[in-house]
Amino acid sequence: MLIFSSVSKSNFYTTPFLCIAVQNSRLFSFTIATNGSASTSSISTNSFNIIKSHKHILFHYLNNQTLNQARAFFDQIPSPHVSLYTIMLHAYADNHRLCEAIDLFRQIPFKDVVSWNTMIKGCLHCGDIITARKLFNEMPHRTVVSWTTLVDGLLRLGVVEEAEALFWAMDPVDRDVAAWNAMIHGYCGNGRIDDALRLFHLMPSKDVISWSCMIAGLDHNGDSGQALVVFRDMVASGVWPSSVGLVCGLSAAAKIPALRVGIQIHCSAIKLGDWRFDEFISASLVTFYSSCKQMEAACLVFGEAVCKNVVAWTALLTGYGFNDKHLEALEVFKKMMRVGVIPNESSFTSALNSCCGLEDLERGKVIHAKVVKMGLESGGYVGGSLVVMYSKCGYVSDAVSVFKGINEKSVVSWNTVIVGCAQHGYGMWALALFNQMLRERVDPDGITLTGLLSACSRSGMLQKARCFFRYFGQERLVTLTIEHYASMVDVLGRCGELEEAEALVMSMPMKANSMVWLALLSACRKHSNLDVAERAANQIFEMEPDCSAAYVLLSNLYASSSRWAEVASIRKKMKHNGVVKQPGSSWLTLKGQKHNFLSADRSHPLNEKIYQKLEWIGVKLKELGYVPDQQYALHDVETEQKEEMLSYHSERLAIAFGLLSTVKGSTITVMKNLRVCGDCHSAIKLIANIVDREIVVRDSSRFHHFKNGKCSCGDYW
DNA sequence: ATAGGGTTAG
Numbered sequence: 001m002l003i004f005s006s007v008s009k010s011n012f013y014t015t016p017f018l019c020i021a022v023q024n025s026r027l028f029s030f031t032i033a034t035n036g037s038a039s040t041s042s043i044s045t046n047s048f049n050i051i052k053s054h055k056h057i058l059f060h061y062l063n064n065q066t067l068n069q070a071r072a073f074f075d076q077i078p079s080p081h082v083s084l085y086t087i088m089l090h091a092y093a094d095n096h097r098l099c100e101a102i103d104l105f106r107q108i109p110f111k112d113v114v115s116w117n118t119m120i121k122g123c124l125h126c127g128d129i130i131t132a133r134k135l136f137n138e139m140p141h142r143t144v145v146s147w148t149t150l151v152d153g154l155l156r157l158g159v160v161e162e163a164e165a166l167f168w169a170m171d172p173v174d175r176d177v178a179a180w181n182a183m184i185h186g187y188c189g190n191g192r193i194d195d196a197l198r199l200f201h202l203m204p205s206k207d208v209i210s211w212s213c214m215i216a217g218l219d220h221n222g223d224s225g226q227a228l229v230v231f232r233d234m235v236a237s238g239v240w241p242s243s244v245g246l247v248c249g250l251s252a253a254a255k256i257p258a259l260r261v262g263i264q265i266h267c268s269a270i271k272l273g274d275w276r277f278d279e280f281i282s283a284s285l286v287t288f289y290s291s292c293k294q295m296e297a298a299c300l301v302f303g304e305a306v307c308k309n310v311v312a313w314t315a316l317l318t319g320y321g322f323n324d325k326h327l328e329a330l331e332v333f334k335k336m337m338r339v340g341v342i343p344n345e346s347s348f349t350s351a352l353n354s355c356c357g358l359e360d361l362e363r364g365k366v367i368h369a370k371v372v373k374m375g376l377e378s379g380g381y382v383g384g385s386l387v388v389m390y391s392k393c394g395y396v397s398d399a400v401s402v403f404k405g406i407n408e409k410s411v412v413s414w415n416t417v418i419v420g421c422a423q424h425g426y427g428m429w430a431l432a433l434f435n436q437m438l439r440e441r442v443d444p445d446g447i448t449l450t451g452l453l454s455a456c457s458r459s460g461m462l463q464k465a466r467c468f469f470r471y472f473g474q475e476r477l478v479t480l481t482i483e484h485y486a487s488m489v490d491v492l493g494r495c496g497e498l499e500e501a502e503a504l505v506m507s508m509p510m511k512a513n514s515m516v517w518l519a520l521l522s523a524c525r526k527h528s529n530l531d532v533a534e535r536a537a538n539q540i541f542e543m544e545p546d547c548s549a550a551y552v553l554l555s556n557l558y559a560s561s562s563r564w565a566e567v568a569s570i571r572k573k574m575k576h577n578g579v580v581k582q583p584g585s586s587w588l589t590l591k592g593q594k595h596n597f598l599s600a601d602r603s604h605p606l607n608e609k610i611y612q613k614l615e616w617i618g619v620k621l622k623e624l625g626y627v628p629d630q631q632y633a634l635h636d637v638e639t640e641q642k643e644e645m646l647s648y649h650s651e652r653l654a655i656a657f658g659l660l661s662t663v664k665g666s667t668i669t670v671m672k673n674l675r676v677c678g679d680c681h682s683a684i685k686l687i688a689n690i691v692d693r694e695i696v697v698r699d700s701s702r703f704h705h706f707k708n709g710k711c712s713c714g715d716y717w
Numbered sequence: 718a719t720a721g722g723g724t725t726a727g
Binding site for chain 2: 055056058059062081082083084085086087088089090112113114115116117118119120121143144145146147148149150151152153176177178179180181182183184185186207208209210211212213214215216217242243244245246247248250251279280281282283284285286287309310311312313314315316317318319344345346347348349350353381382385
């Protein structure tokens with residue numbers, strides 16, 4: 001990456017870093033430091049041993065039994081030492097039983113500063129700032145730990161200003177490195193990266209935690225490149241990275257992704273100690289190699305990891321998904337359950353995403369069942385993945401019903417379901433959901449507007465689209481981006497308002513890109529406007545000379561008005577520019593098996609039967625008075641041949657195969673890489689009637705639900 | 718293993 005190009009390769013990562021690594025080979029084991037017991041000198045050895053055994057038993061109850069059982073044991077201890085009280089306070093607060101903690105705290109006869117600090121931390125952990133503040137003011141002796149506890153807790157709750165004031169109100173002599181670190185970490189956690197950097201440079205001395213905070217903070221705030229620079233500075237300043245520091249560095253290297261740097265960090269992890277025992281490093285390495293598209297390395301690292309916890313498994317599963325290896329991803333998911341690792345929300349999210357990638361509803365449903373069994377259906381992430389999965393597989397009403405069950409619906413959840421409805425042409429649903437979103441006081445964002453505009457476009461709701469566009473823009477709800485303008489041009493164009501659409505393109509505050517012009521060109525195709533089309537196409541050819549869609553659209557336009565000379569000239573131009581029209585293909589997935597068809601394909605094993613079925617359909621279509629619309633046959637050939645080409649379009653082959661291979665009456669779902677052609681669209685409406693089934697076709701632009709002689713797109717697409 | 722500051726999967 002650029003950041004490193006200024007640094008000589010040999011200097012930085014190879015020499016000093018690895019030297020330090022060698023010297024510090026005991027890094028992973030030196031944490032087992034011993035604490036002296038000098039502070040207990042006022043207590044006799046005998047009572048010290050008794051307290052020690054009480055602690056031992058108390059922890060045994062806390063770890064292996066319930067909190068109530070631990071309390072029952074605690075209650076049996078005659079005049080428990082304050083440290084035993086403190087252990088109980090901690091446990092109550094951890095379990096969000098703050099009232100009981102406060103109650104017990106009041107009963108402590110001789111409170112020490114540790115018990116006060118624990119109680120303050122407990123209040124903050126449970127979100128009770130008022131009591132925390134009150135205790136802090138009431139306590140007789142405050143140490144730097146008390147101050148830091150309050151500062152850190154406030155920052156975690158987002159109360160930045162008060163934390164800042166407290167931090168600066170501390171006696172500067174007391175303000176130790178942990179206090180500075182808490183403040184830096186808190187700034188990062190609240191997105192205030194510049195303030196964090198300012199403090200980072202201001203602090204008198206930095207330890208390895210300060211560096212790690214800063215690296216992770218930059219990385220999480222979207223500046224992984226700068227994170228690696230800070231990582232480099234840390235090494236240069238002679239601070240040895242801890243295992244945590246290495247994990248932070250790996251995470252940044254994964255995001256960029258920076259393969260060479262990450263490998264250097266991996267090397268250091270080997271030299272510094274045995275990384276295979278560190279679950280954090282193992283998982284980070286898997287993610288790192290996956291994001292660098294090095295799945296073999298990711299597998300090797302995973303295989304060597306001693307602690308294969310749910311995070312490591314999920315990292316591998318996600319890695320395969322990230323590399324579009326969805327079958328392998330789901331194999332990992334299966335294997336992890338076979339070896340007894342219980343998947344969590346993240347694992348399910350990734351597994352569902354892979355089902356989605358495979359467009360495999362069957363597998364998705366099996367995983368959905370497991371999700372329900374584990375009670376994870378209402379989580380934002382898992383719920384969201386289910387919504388996407390059902391909606392991408394064509395089952396929009398299932399998507400909506402899963403959405404309704406999500407507990408805390410974020411703007412992302414709302415956007416997902418709105419976009420889902422839009423893609424299926426359920427415009428009114430999308431709008432109703434948007435109103436509900438506003439009622440529930442969730443602020444819409446740019447994606448919401450895109451979703452709404454595409455809903456309007458696909459349902460022909462021009463007035464609504466104008467309203468949304470104006471409302472979002474004028475109320476400054478979002479900054480209008482080029483994508484929003486492209487969507488608006490799309491709506492206007494589809495509804496036949498070509499002049500207004502072109503005027504909008506010309507008056508946009510930014511220069512129109514090929515996406516915007518393509519929206520206009522598609523509209524011209526639909527409304528047969530050669531004049532505007534030629535202008536739009538020329539713009540596209542200038543910006544993106546290999547945009548095959550533009551050539552095809554323009555060529556089709558000429559063809560439909562029988563201007564064969566122009567068609568030929570475009571074809572020549574395409575050839576000259578080396579542009580290849582993507583061949584149309586359609587597919588459907590049955591029992592985990594993907595069946596792919598090209599136009600006039602004869603390679604499928606059931607070839608004979610498929611063509612018989614198509615013939616039968618053809619006869620039935622003719623009986624219904626159907627006449628093929630030849631403008632969609634793009635070649636200059638005899639009429640009879642054109643008809644034949646149309647009836648063997650890939651989507652029809654896929655549908656015929658679907659009819660042969662599924663139960664009578666069930667829905668057939670077919671995917672297509674290009675837009676479904678107009679003639680097939682008319683024909684499939686009738687075919688759905690002839691065979692009395694619902695046929696769903698997902699093309700490159702949207703979903704079409706064919707049923708009872710109609711399509712859900714209302715012929716807008 | 719009575720109290721404060723850093724990390725991994727989505």
